[in-house]
Amino acid sequence: xxxxxxxxxxxxxxxxxxxxxxxxxxxxxxxxxxxxxxxxxxxxxxxxxxxxxxxxxxxxxxxxxxxxxxxxxxxxxxxxxxxxxxxxxxxxxxxxxxxxxxxxxxxxxxxxxxx
Amino acid sequence: xxxxxxxxxxxxxxxxxxxxxxxxxxxxxxxxxxxxxxxxxxxxxxxxxxxxxxxxxxxxxxxxxxxxxxxxxxxxxxxxxxxxxxxxxxxxxxxxxxxxxxxxxxxx
Numbered sequence: 001x002x003x004x005x006x007x008x009x010x011x012x013x014x015x016x017x018x019x020x021x022x023x024x025x026x027x028x029x030x031x032x033x034x035x036x037x038x039x040x041x042x043x044x045x046x047x048x049x050x051x052x053x054x055x056x057x058x059x060x061x062x063x064x065x066x067x068x069x070x071x072x073x074x075x076x077x078x079x080x081x082x083x084x085x086x087x088x089x090x091x092x093x094x095x096x097x098x099x100x101x102x103x104x105x106x107x108x109x110x111x112x113x114x115x
Numbered sequence: 116x117x118x119x120x121x122x123x124x125x126x127x128x129x130x131x132x133x134x135x136x137x138x139x140x141x142x143x144x145x146x147x148x149x150x151x152x153x154x155x156x157x158x159x160x161x162x163x164x165x166x167x168x169x170x171x172x173x174x175x176x177x178x179x180x181x182x183x184x185x186x187x188x189x190x191x192x193x194x195x196x197x198x199x200x201x202x203x204x205x206x207x208x209x210x211x212x213x214x215x216x217x218x219x220x221x222x223x
Binding site for chain 1: 151156157158159160161164202206209210211212213214215216
């Protein structure tokens with residue numbers, strides 16, 4: 001199993017450009033998440049999805065959109081990139097919360113620079 | 116959201132035990148305590164979790180105070196590969212809320 005994969009690994013954008021980050025998981029997980037991590041800080045949740053066709057806002061959703069058309073994929077879009085969105089983006093997935101155990105599996109990250 | 120407090124950094128010698136503390140004085144009765152770690156240039160990975168009782172797995176042990184206001188992650192024999200940022204997290208429903216974590220440095 002590949003686990004959680006992210007495409008691309010690196011990207012440089014100019015202010016105002018758009019792009020889509022792709023996250024894929026092969027573990028049949030119901031839940032998927034997008035986080036961003038700025039230097040010296042912990043991860044902050046952008047958006048998440050509890051199932052195919054559903055999405056919800058996290059802690060820092062402004063400037064981002066997401067879609068979950070297929071269970072195994074979760075897309076993160078930046079419509080008009082800004083320098084403040086320079087960050088490392090991590091995708092994660094997990095089984096549906098059972099109330100006891102909810103390990104999240106993380107991808108390797110996408111390093112995005114907006115000039 | 117219930118919050119956690121961890122030291123910014125700690126240092127350990129290789130092959131020695133490491134005790135990483137975490138304070139969570141506002142924890143509720145149903146909050147699970149999770150620990151994740153992030154190796155350099157990688158995504159976080161799950162380490163261990165617990166509710167009230169101490170827990171052991173192949174990676175570490177988790178000691179939870181009787182009043183649940185603090186916990187300690189124990190690495191029994193630190194190796195150079197354990198150098199990472201360790202996050203103590205109280206789960207908020209299906210979401211994990213990360214703090215800045217503790218940077219663990221391991222000296223050979």
